[in-house]
Amino acid sequence: MQVDWTFAASIVPTLGQAALLTLAVTAAGFAISLVLGLALAMLRRSRRRIFALPAALTVEAVRGTPLLIQLYFIFFVLPEYGIVLPAMLTGIVVIGLHYAAYTSEAYRAGIDNVPPGQWQAAGALGMTRPQVFRYVVLPQAVPAILPALGNYLIAMFKDTPLLSAIAVVELMQRAKIIGSETFRYLEPITIVGLYFLAMSLVAAMLVRALERRLRIPPA
């Protein structure tokens, strides 16, 4: 089979629009997982089991089951309770929730790595626990886990094609529609693959650069 370059060029603008939508979904979903992940991490570290246990169970259940089934679950179950969201919004929320379980583990590792002396010293200065958290612990924990968060951002980006399964017309779905209309799948799907490849490789390079910058020079 020959590559039809004119056809390939003709579908680039349509795919480009869908690619922007994919980026928007990733950005919105990641914003959810950054906030929710921190909340889950704090709950899981809580000394009260009533908070810690449900948080731990949620994280493990979400990480142990496929994103696709979670998408179906929320997409088909919510309407039964009268909550009808657009497919796109459902997709963003579910992918955000899914990755919150992953980011929460990164936050937890970052917080655990702040030396206990920091907590004690801040406490001795008369700071309340929320103050210690906000002004002492988080500013040290978050920069250390930025590369890990960056990797989850890339992973989430690569998972956005799953939203096509609940009828969100993102990049993959757009390529399939073009394919079924023209009976040419080679060009659209290959372009989508190359797009993901290019974006992830650039993003991975940025994460590596960030890692190098953050590396604490040996004393």
Next chain:
Amino acid sequence: MTEFLPILLDGARVTAAITAVAALLAVLLAFASGLARLSRLTLLRGISIVYVELFRGSSLLVQLFWLFFVLPHFGVTLTPFQTAVLGLGLNIGAYGSEVVRGAVLAVPAGQTAAADALGLTGYQVMRYVVMPQAFLCMLPLWGNLLIELLKGTALVSLITVSDLAFRAYQLNQATFRTAEIFTMALAIYGLLALAIAGGTRGLERRLSRHRLAREHL
């Protein structure tokens, strides 16, 4: 609820079969590619880098669709099951390649030097000195990758393989008993993931018995 269970379990068998065969392919590819990456031959290293970046850099679903829709145009016709196994094996194998490379590099250089000094050949050093240590060190990471693989198998339902996700979707379309069906499907996936985690932990304990024995001397 019980009327759905046989159908879902039937799908779970397909899911388990795909996971098992794809895992085998992934392990083979990961060892071949991970060791090629450490080779002195530029060509082997190059092939390994291209393979790993290609399959880690793009999306699993896009890869499956590419194999499913585009390969037939090149005259390669695979069954959906074969496509699923090939796609998942290639994808997880690329992640596994880095696991193998990391674990081999983590074996202290003194081990290789000592084995060399004892007159072992390159193959023998790898087989009897480096691999037994590297293998133990990579087991927990393989456990995580196999769970990723299991979760990834749900995507094969989108290329018409009749796995657990596919059965759940179809049952839902036919009966609209959404909450029950998908809760059961999630639970089955969760149990399969627990089984994989338990299996790798068990293997790890078994393979590290000699370490414990030595520590107790």
